Amino acid sequence: MSELVSAQGAVKAASRWASLDLPELYQCVHCGLCLNHCPTYRDLRLETESPRGRIHLVKALADGRISLTPRFAEHIYLCLICRACETACPAGVQFGRIAEAARAAIGPPGSGAGRFLTRLFLNAILPFPHRLRLLIRALRFLQRSGLVALGRVFLPKRLWEAQSMLPPIPRHFFDPPEVLPAMGNRRARVAFLSGCVMSTLFSDVNEATVRVLQRNGCEVVIPRNQGCCGALNAHNGEVEAAKAMARRNIDAFLATGADYVLTNAAGCGAAMKEYGHLLADDPAYVHKAMEFARKVRDVTEFLAEIGLNPPPGHVPLRVTYQDPCHLAHGQRVRAQPRALLRAIPGIELVEMEASDRCCGSAGIYNLTQPEMSRRLLEEKVANIQRTGAQAVVAPNPGCMLQIRYGLKRAGLEMPVYHLLDLMDQAYQERL
Ligand code: SF4
Numbered sequence: 001m002s003e004l005v006s007a008q009g010a011v012k013a014a015s016r017w018a019s020l021d022l023p024e025l026y027q028c029v030h031c032g033l034c035l036n037h038c039p040t041y042r043d044l045r046l047e048t049e050s051p052r053g054r055i056h057l058v059k060a061l062a063d064g065r066i067s068l069t070p071r072f073a074e075h076i077y078l079c080l081i082c083r084a085c086e087t088a089c090p091a092g093v094q095f096g097r098i099a100e101a102a103r104a105a106i107g108p109p110g111s112g113a114g115r116f117l118t119r120l121f122l123n124a125i126l127p128f129p130h131r132l133r134l135l136i137r138a139l140r141f142l143q144r145s146g147l148v149a150l151g152r153v154f155l156p157k158r159l160w161e162a163q164s165m166l167p168p169i170p171r172h173f174f175d176p177p178e179v180l181p182a183m184g185n186r187r188a189r190v191a192f193l194s195g196c197v198m199s200t201l202f203s204d205v206n207e208a209t210v211r212v213l214q215r216n217g218c219e220v221v222i223p224r225n226q227g228c229c230g231a232l233n234a235h236n237g238e239v240e241a242a243k244a245m246a247r248r249n250i251d252a253f254l255a256t257g258a259d260y261v262l263t264n265a266a267g268c269g270a271a272m273k274e275y276g277h278l279l280a281d282d283p284a285y286v287h288k289a290m291e292f293a294r295k296v297r298d299v300t301e302f303l304a305e306i307g308l309n310p311p312p313g314h315v316p317l318r319v320t321y322q323d324p325c326h327l328a329h330g331q332r333v334r335a336q337p338r339a340l341l342r343a344i345p346g347i348e349l350v351e352m353e354a355s356d357r358c359c360g361s362a363g364i365y366n367l368t369q370p371e372m373s374r375r376l377l378e379e380k381v382a383n384i385q386r387t388g389a390q391a392v393v394a395p396n397p398g399c400m401l402q403i404r405y406g407l408k409r410a411g412l413e414m415p416v417y418h419l420l421d422l423m424d425q426a427y428q429e430r431l
């Protein structure tokens with residue numbers, strides 16, 4: 001027995017990928033209960049495109065039984081990191097951590113120029129809010145001048161499709177005063193993550209969110225030194241950049257002394273709740289990261305927790321709700337957004353089939369895996385259509401962009417709202 005153990009140890013020591021030898025890999029009992037919850041397995045019916053199969057592959061790489069090949073990378077990058085397998089798993093396997101660790105070993109997705117551009121975006125644009133805003137301003141200029149139409153001729157098909165998913169970019173970005181007072185009795189002091197996409201493409205939703213918080217007795221602090229949460233970096237093999245972004249946010253937010261750190265983007269919330277894990281090997285930050293993570297709430301989770309001041313207005317609308325993966329599976333927040341929707345007078349909620357199945361957005365997945373993304377989106381649009389709803393509610397920017405795109409492609413005129421948008425309308429109605 002001891003010989004066997006030492007032989008296994010020797011194999012592991014010989015493996016270049018011993019850093020992938022995660023405790024999560026050994027929690028899997030191979031029961032397969034996650035398989036039918038996995039969108040890629042449901043689509044392809046291949047074990048290698050399932051959570052269990054991917055765990056097996058990562059374990060084999062960590063043990064030195066297989067090598068890191070382009071095929072291995074394809075299996076790992078076809079995963080959406082939707083984390084639907086986590087909520088289905090009776091053994092509590094946190095597959096998202098396994099996938100992120102494997103991607104850190106692989107590096108960014110794709111090859112050639114695509115990989116170079118992804119790396120550039122993740123390392124030289126996203127961590128610098130002013131650079132991201134410059135890029136989005138340039139896109140806004142192209143949109144408004146009509147020059148963007150030339151992209152159909154010059155841009156590779158994938159990039160052209162990516163830009164056509166963008167909404168009309170707003171004239172102004174989210175740039176509020178650093179502190180906004182509570183209305184009525186102050187119930188909490190909260191710090192708000194502006195978000196890279198939310199503060200540019202959805203600045204109106206951020207403004208609505210802050211108004212709703214103020215109406216619910218919150219003093220809202222928006223720290224100037226904050227930046228992107230780093231989720232896209234962590235999901236796409238750039239973990240060191242993700243760590244640097246996490247440290248920046250921890251410093252900026254803890255300095256406010258706020259009771260809570262709030263976000264209206266599900267992906268950001270899930271990533272920030274994991275900062276303690278992300279920085280576990282950083283003795284200077286791990287405790288601060290855990291303190292920070294304890295304060296993080298999705299804004300819907302927070303409003304349900306403190307008890308909503310009932311909105312006085314009326315929003316007559318039949319809606320269906322899309323559970324963002326990183327809210328339902330990543331943060332286990334499902335009931336709270338629905339309770340808030342039902343608290344809006346006039347709203348009728350019609351559930352869709354598989355509301356918690358990924359829409360195919362998944363960060364930059366719709367760019368890196370366009371075929372699988374499109375199939376998942378088509379399934380989502382069909383499910384939406386069957387509800388007979390007049391509008392879709394999806395409290396996450398990626399889902400909003402993706403579902404709008406899918407509805408447009410299907411020729412359906414159906415608005416997609418952020419939940420806080422509808423709540424804000426309900427508070428505005430009688431003012
Ligand atoms: S994270 Fe999503 S796509 Fe990846 S293995 Fe789990 S269920 Fe499948």
Ligand code: SF4
Pocket residue numbers: 027028029030031032033034035051052085088089090091092093
């Ligand atoms: S449900 Fe959990 S334990 Fe079962 S195969 Fe999937 S990951 Fe492994």
